[in-house]
Amino acid sequence: MTIAGFLKPYQFVRLIRADAQNVSRDPILIMMIVLGFVAPILLIFFRDKLDIWAENTLGISVLSQYVSIIAAAAPSVLIGWVAGFLLLEDRDDGPLLAMETTPIGKMGFIYYRLTVAFVLTFAISLIAAEMLLLVGWAVRLLFALLVGLESAIIALFLLALARNKVEGLALSKLINVSLLIPLLAIIPSFFRYAGGIFPTYWLGEMFVWSDVAPAGLTLSLLFAAVAHLVWLIGMTRLTARRLG
Amino acid sequence: MIHVENLSYVYPNAKTPTLSGLSFSIAKGEVFGLLGPSGAGKSTTQKILMGLLPGFSGTAQVLGAPVGTLGRSFYEKIGVSFELPTLYLRLTAAENLRLFASLFDRPTRDIHEILALVDLDVDADKRVEAFSKGMKMRLNLCRALLHDPDILFLDEPTTGQDPARARTTRELILRLKSEGKTIFLTTHNMAEADEICDRVAFLAAGHIPVSGAPADLKRQYGRRELLVTTTSGPHHFAMEGLGTNRDFLQLLTSDQIVSLHTQEASLDDVFIKATAHV
Numbered sequence A: 001m002t003i004a005g006f007l008k009p010y011q012f013v014r015l016i017r018a019d020a021q022n023v024s025r026d027p028i029l030i031m032m033i034v035l036g037f038v039a040p041i042l043l044i045f046f047r048d049k050l051d052i053w054a055e056n057t058l059g060i061s062v063l064s065q066y067v068s069i070i071a072a073a074a075p076s077v078l079i080g081w082v083a084g085f086l087l088l089e090d091r092d093d094g095p096l097l098a099m100e101t102t103p104i105g106k107m108g109f110i111y112y113r114l115t116v117a118f119v120l121t122f123a124i125s126l127i128a129a130e131m132l133l134l135v136g137w138a139v140r141l142l143f144a145l146l147v148g149l150e151s152a153i154i155a156l157f158l159l160a161l162a163r164n165k166v167e168g169l170a171l172s173k174l175i176n177v178s179l180l181i182p183l184l185a186i187i188p189s190f191f192r193y194a195g196g197i198f199p200t201y202w203l204g205e206m207f208v209w210s211d212v213a214p215a216g217l218t219l220s221l222l223f224a225a226v227a228h229l230v231w232l233i234g235m236t237r238l239t240a241r242r243l244g
Numbered sequence B: 001m002i003h004v005e006n007l008s009y010v011y012p013n014a015k016t017p018t019l020s021g022l023s024f025s026i027a028k029g030e031v032f033g034l035l036g037p038s039g040a041g042k043s044t045t046q047k048i049l050m051g052l053l054p055g056f057s058g059t060a061q062v063l064g065a066p067v068g069t070l071g072r073s074f075y076e077k078i079g080v081s082f083e084l085p086t087l088y089l090r091l092t093a094a095e096n097l098r099l100f101a102s103l104f105d106r107p108t109r110d111i112h113e114i115l116a117l118v119d120l121d122v123d124a125d126k127r128v129e130a131f132s133k134g135m136k137m138r139l140n141l142c143r144a145l146l147h148d149p150d151i152l153f154l155d156e157p158t159t160g161q162d163p164a165r166a167r168t169t170r171e172l173i174l175r176l177k178s179e180g181k182t183i184f185l186t187t188h189n190m191a192e193a194d195e196i197c198d199r200v201a202f203l204a205a206g207h208i209p210v211s212g213a214p215a216d217l218k219r220q221y222g223r224r225e226l227l228v229t230t231t232s233g234p235h236h237f238a239m240e241g242l243g244t245n246r247d248f249l250q251l252l253t254s255d256q257i258v259s260l261h262t263q264e265a266s267l268d269d270v271f272i273k274a275t276a277h278v
Helices: A009-023 A027-057 A065-095 A095-102 A105-132 A135-160 A165-187 A190-197 A201-210 A214-243 B043-050 B071-076 B091-101 B110-119 B134-145 B163-178 B192-194 B214-220 B245-251 B268-272
Strands: B001-007 B019-026 B031-035 B056-064 B080-083 B151-155 B182-187 B199-202 B225-230 B233-238 B256-262
Touching: A009 A027, A009 A065, A009 A105, A009 B091, A027 A065, A027 A105, A065 A095, A065 A165, A065 A201, A065 B080, A105 A135, A105 A214, A105 B071, A135 A165, A135 B233, A165 A190, A165 A201, A190 A201, A201 A214, A201 B019, A201 B134, B001 B043, B019 B043, B019 B214, B019 B256, B031 B043, B043 B056, B043 B182, B056 B163, B071 B134, B091 B110, B091 B134, B091 B151, B091 B233, B110 B134, B134 B163, B163 B182, B163 B192, B182 B192, B192 B214, B192 B268, B199 B214, B199 B268, B214 B233, B214 B268, B225 B245, B233 B245
Parallel strands: B031 B182, B031 B199, B080 B151, B151 B182
Antiparallel strands: B001 B019, B001 B056, B225 B233, B225 B256
C-alpha cells in the first residue's frame, strides 16, 4: 500500500513527524497555521456584530456572507504559504537536493508536501464552510476541495517564483490579495469575469449562483475546476523546470 | 563499477563545453579521486554519474548500466555527500538521519553507530543549526552511509574540518574501502587525494590530461634525485649509482645530516605541469 502514490505508510508518518517537529520549532510557521483557524473562528462568534456594524456604518447588509467566503478560504493561503516556505527553505538549505539522491526524489518529496497541504487545508476549510457558508453540502464539499487545491497552487507558486526566502515573504503579500478576488464576483458587471483567470475568483462565482440557478452553479463549478487544474499543472511544470 | 567514455557536457546557453571527452573507469573497492580547481567540472561529472544531469554525450555507466536507466532504485545503491551541508537545520542530527533512513527500502544502519564513526554520537540530540560547518559536513557523510550503499560519491568531504577531524574522515574513507565500497571523491585538496586515493585524474578546462596512481605520477613528474640537507647546506645526488657515490657515502658517516628527501613531485606539481598546456 502506498500514500500519495509512492510513499509507504511508515515513510509518510516519518515525513509528517519530521515536518511537525520542524514547524513546531519556528514561531512564525506556528503562527501562520494558527491564523488559518483564527479567521473562521472569529467570524463564527462575531458574525452578527459584524453585520450590524456594516449595516449601520457602510450600508451593506449581510457583509458576513461575503467575508465568510474569505474566512473559509483563508487556510489555503496560510497553509499553502507554510508548505511553500518550507519547500523554499529546503531548496535554499539543501535538503531538497539530498532528497533527489533518495528513492523518492525531489519531485516525490514536493508531491508529498503538496498532498499534506491539500489534506490539511481541505479538512479545515470543510469545517469552516460547514459553520460559515449558507449553501448545500455538495457545494461546501466542492468549495473545500478547491480551497485545498489552492494551497498546493500557492506552495508551488512560491517555490517556482521566489529565488530565496526573502522573495518568498514578498510574494506572500501578493498571495494575500488573492483572498479578496472572490469578492469580484459580486460586482454586477460583465467585466468581473476578467477575474476568472485567477482560481479563487470562481469560489465567489459559485456562491453568487448557488441560490439563483443550478445551471449557473454547474457552469461556475466547471470553470472553477478547470482554472484550478490549469494553475496546478502550470505551476507544477514551472517548478519542475526551475528546479531542473 | 563506473565506466565513462568520451563524456562531454555543455550547459544550456554556455559557449564552451564544461566537460570534453572524459574517459575513465573505476573498479569495485577502489578510491578514485577527480582533482581540479573550482569550476573545472568536477561537480558536473559527479552530477552526471549520480543521474542528476541529463543531456550529456558519450558513455556514462554506473553499476553496469547506463546512467538514467536504473530508475529511482538506483539511489538505494549509491550514497552522496555533497560539498555543502544539505540538512534540516531545526531538526537534531538523529532526527535528520531517522528521516532520511525511512526513505530507503534496504535495511539501514544504526543511527548512533553511524554518528559514532565521525565522533558525532554525543551530539545526536543537538539541533543541526547549532553545529559548526565541519560538524554538518560529518553529518552529511553519515547520511550518505545510512543505507550501506555500494558506491559513495563524496564531494570535498573534509571541507570545514580541523586537521584532526579531517584525519578521522580520511581514515573512515579508507575503512570503507577496506569493506569493499567504491568511492568517487572530488576534491581540490591534493594532499588528501595523495593519502587516500588509489588513482587520481586531474580535471582542467573539461579535460583529463593525466591520470594514474598518485605514487606513479609523483615519480613520473619528479626528479630522480636525493636532497641531503646538512649543517653546512643542501647537497643534491643522482639516484643512479647512489650506493657507490663516494661524496654521498662520506656524508652519511659525517654526522652532519639534518634530513634526506627524494625529489619526486607532489601532486600539486603534477597538476601544474600536466595542466599547463590545457
